[in-house]
Amino acid sequence: MDNPEYKAIRYEVRCWEIHQSGTNLASQPKAAISHDHPVLCSTWKEDGTTVFSxxxxxxxxxxxxxxxxxxxxxxxxxxxEIAWIPEMSLLVTGSWDKTLKYWDVRQPNPVHTQQLPERCYALxxxxPLMVVGTADRNLVVFNLQNPQTEFKRIVSPLKYQTRCVAAFPDQQGFLVGSIEGRVGVHHLDEQQQNKNFTFKCHREGSEIYSVNSLNFHPVHHTFTTAGSDGSFNFWDKDSKQRLKAMSRCNQPIPCSTFNNDGSIFAYAVCYDWSKGAENHNPATAKNYIFLHLPQEAEVKSKPRVNTGGKR
Known part of the structure; x- marks a missing residue:
């Protein structure tokens, strides 16, 4: 049955050029392409010439x-989920069909298909470290120097569904975030297990919100969390401190990222569908992308203050 409202929906990937002058930012739309159905993931080639979606x-x-x-x-x-791996000149894709596939984009068929224990939710x-989060709280770790074999598989330290993962910049471990407003810090080395911990975030009173996005700062290696409470925070995993809590937006933040030198933090603000279509109001739920210029005090690590308490 034809639905004119459905036909009006456009599924697009758009590219914007950002101009910075001091603390002033301006955006200019440059180009767009369309998909036939909703777009769930995108990534850039390392030289900035190509987009995958x-x-x-x-x-x-x-x-x-x-x-x-x-x-x-x-x-x-x-x-x-998709990621371009410049060291291998391959694209890796993760799907709800419970597979990872590696692609040489010059060829029509994958160079390798890797079975996953469940549907891919995060990557x-x-x-050479790659971390994949799947349904049923599986976290599958790969050494990309031997990509056809799992390096390690663990059950998430968090009790509820995985939403996002972020590999450490030094490749020694990863972060995992879940729908329960909690983040896990996990080291791969068995000798470092005493450094593993979890912490609560994106909560307000009895309200618990999903952690939707985790991003390490490319220079200082601190990280951000962004959540369905409409806020983003800066953290230092080594000193176990929150560096900065930003004021909340009036809608959830479903995704976020730093630019290549960490001078700009971009985040999207829109309805995240976690409360179903019946709670979506197109008249009030507008979609925005915001740009934040991180100050050094927000993203630079600080010495740990030992208060004797536990998180």
Whole structure:
């Protein structure tokens, strides 16, 4: 049955050019491509010339900026995560079809298909470390120097569904965030297990919100969490401190990222569908992308203050 309201929906990937002059930022739309169904993930090639995007149409499009997009990857179910691995010149894709696939984008077929224990929910790469979070709280670790074999599989230290993961910049471990407003800090070395811990965040009284995005600062290696409470915070895992808590937005933050030198933190503000379509009001739920200029005091690590308490 034709639904004119459905036909009006456009699924697009848009590129914006950001101009910075001191503390002033300006954005300029440059180009856009369309997908047939919702887009769930995107990533850049390391030289900034190419964008990859995938989603519910079960394919990944490679878009050379200024050129035409071409399909370079396919799955049997929606594609939820993608990452370009410059050290291997390969694209990795994770899907709800319970597989990872590695692609040489010059070839039509994957160079390797890796079975996962469940649907892929999250993925992070810091070569040679790759961490994949799946349904049923599985966390699968790969050494990309031997990508066809799992390096380690663990059950998440968090009790509820995984939403996001972030590999440490030094490749020695990873962060995991979940729908329960909690983050786990996990080291891979068995000798470092005493450094593992979890902490609560994105909570207000009895209200608990999902942690949707984790990002390490590319210079200082502190990190941010962004959540469905509409806030983002800066943290230092080594001193176990929150460096800065930002004021809340009036809608959830479903995704966020730093630019390549950490001078800009970008985050999206929009309805996250966690309360269902019946609670979505298009008249009031506008979609925004905000840019924040992190101050050094917000992202630079500080010595730990020992208060004798526990988190």
């Amino acid at each position: 995938g989603g519910c149409d079960k394919q990944v499009k490679m878009w050379p900026l200024g050129g035409q997009p071409v399909t370079v990857a396919m799955h049997d179910a929606p594609i939820t 992070s790469v810091r070569y």
